[in-house]
Amino acid sequence: MNLVGIPFRLDRSRNATVQVFEHLRELIVSLAVGPGTVLPRPQLCEYYGLSLSPVREALLRLEEEHLVDIYPQHQTQVRRIDLAQARQAHFLRLSVELEMVHTLAQRGDAALGRALQGLVARQRACLEAGDLAGFTAVDMEFHRVMYDAAAIPDLWALARSRSGNLDRLRRLHLPMNGKARSILAQHAEIAERIARGDAEGAQRSVRTHLSGTLNAIDALRERYPELLLPVDYRS
Template identity: 35%
Template structure:
């Protein structure tokens, strides 16, 4: 974490947690390595600006250099790593321009989706959202940031899936990739999980009321909280951001 329990930014960086085991991942060897490395980047296990050493990754995952190289090339195409000839591969620093663009695209998709869902949501779909919300509440009580993050993402995915448009979740995830990584800086801040839970409750209450306007406004408010948090962080932790 980059914030302690009192919200103080820390300069001491804890050791990186282990990479996700390849045995738990689907696909070819290169796909598994890619998924493991991407998860580590998005979770900030690999920090912005950190060098990713192929030899260490190969040893930890028990693979040759070839699938690691292939995975890194794919990550570079997504803008998650920078491959510098004769220097190495580095995790891309945050870019507020890319974060703003991603947030804009995600907001456009989610606001359109929530309005549609608010007029067509079924009781069975509401049951799924309420169940997700109850799990979120338990995770907040347990102060389980990682678990809450997963259920947060699942709630948004459920709402997008309720539109019936199969490609919508993929488009949202693609546009959100840089924002998604930056969100990991947000949840550890004091009170943010509780505030996020309250925002989720407002969204689901609007869906239960089948009120498109209320659902749209609750979603807009929720999505814009991240930018409010990140903008001052550019100056407080400039080493995490590009061009600072």
């Protein structure tokens, strides 16, 4: 594990365990710390400037999200991407977001549509600048804004807590075969259909949008066999 050059500043007004968890989770989900990486607790304590207790608790939370494997008295290792977990996260998000966009579109909310189109414009600017990290951050904001508009922010938190493996797959998929451009087009379509009150059309757009990465599993497995767990969970 090499965290040299990766900035972190502890906020003494916030819970230390939460901060370590959030920081390590982002490093893992963004693939800055890749599958198979060993996470030595003494090095983590030194890096974060903390005692063992908050670091250990943060690692346990990451294990609960199936992002690390903890081998007692031995080591902690970043888990390879778990397709079973990714598929469950996809099922959860698809179930929620189909109902969510149907509800939003029934309102015919032009103001929400404009806000979402503004986020699409920001995503486009990130892509044109080659900023895939920024592109991904705005992608998350696009969906979060819809959850907030539908008054279901707790379900957004739930979906995020289950989506670590799915998000890692999407990070791998994003640079491939015009994936980013297709995300832009799908987001714009979702925003337009919500604004004009096309509930069924918005649902079709969401179904297409959320299914793209899992439909590319074979290509991802062929390109990155060392990053995915070897068992095929499609059966």
